[in-house]
Amino acid sequence: DGGITQSPKYLFRKEGQNVTLSCEQNLNHDAMYWYRQDPGQGLRLIYYSQIVNDFQKGDIAEGYSVSREKKESFPLTVTSAQKNPTAFYLCASSIRPGLAGGNNEQFFGPGTRLTVL
């Protein structure tokens, strides 16, 4: 079964703690993305990576960090510096832009709901 998996589905964090959200894909996609979704604000891009060992900040990168050591994996760490981390986090992947000759559709995982206690 090809697809994107995210774990855990629900995560609770105490204030001041760092937490890491997992994202794995077996679609052989080069590009991976992390979004945050809040009510009434749609999806906002946190970080994205177009190739292994390289990543770029999105629109709301402050308080987050990522790594891309393997093609299949793109974990997101929510640090204690993120002041309002309670949200629904979505990971996505796509083929590398420019290779498709058309639309490089982003496929989304099921999401992780993070709540700060």
Add this chain to the structure above:
Amino acid sequence: QKEVEQDPGPLSVPEGAIVSLNCTYSNSAFQYFMWYRQYSRKGPELLMYTYSSGNKEDGRFTAQVDKSSKYISLFIRDSQPSDSATYLCASRETSGSRLTFGEGTQLTVNP
């Protein structure tokens, strides 16, 4: 100003109605336009995409882009309760990988 704007609704219609969902955008470089459907507590899934201006039809769904007015539309004919979801429009430039999303419109189709 947000690059892609979408009325968040909520929108409630009776079964069988024609639904019209709309977005506007401000970035003239946007060339790809997408509609994603997101069921509650799930990840979004791509419903349709169009390149540049024009219409695209897939079953009960029609996507329309008017680049002259920077207007994106999704029409759903013969709406069903299973169409109840949040619909997100998204756009990107030709060379880029980044998608810019609208806020999403929550749709409920009542049996």
